[in-house]
Amino acid sequence: MSRQVQITFDAHDPRALSTFWRDVLGYVHPGPPGVVVPPGTDPLDAWEEFLEAMGVPQDARNTRSALEDPEGIGPRIFFEQVPEGKTAKNRVHLDVRAAPGLQGDDRMAALEAECSRLVALGAMRLQRYEPEPPLGFGHIVMADPEGNEFCLD
Secondary structure, eight states, rough: OOOOOOEEEEEESSHHHHHHHHHHTTTTOOOOOOOOOTTTHHHHHHHHHHHHTTTOGGGGSSSSEEOOOOTSSEEEEEEESSSOOOOOOSSEEEEEOOOOOOOOHHHHHHHHHHHHHHHHHTTTEEEEOOTTTBOOOOOEEEEETTTOOOEEO
């Protein structure tokens, strides 16, 4: 029997980091339990109203956030607030598949275009690795706004 996977990020600002990854991956913030979020309404606004109605203090409202794949295929991603900052290189990281099926110059051009888009969202470019046949196809190492490394692959 297979299991479902949720990827969890420790975060200083769960709402901001989840918004960054939402825009990177094309995921969505789910609405609060039992709340129908009307089309065109930001689910994060619905969460604010929900938490207010539940009596959650203002300083406890940005302690967690979540994302879901709108197609229901990819894993759920959860962001939880922690007091400490990131202090070392990730032992696990995400590969964002931005150039599937492409090789050589076309692949690297697609990765560079996606890199530019993500830098505009708040990511930082760390290093580019050139293609090294037969097994190395080239990739770009980046970091999200809180310093978590990931690869454009």
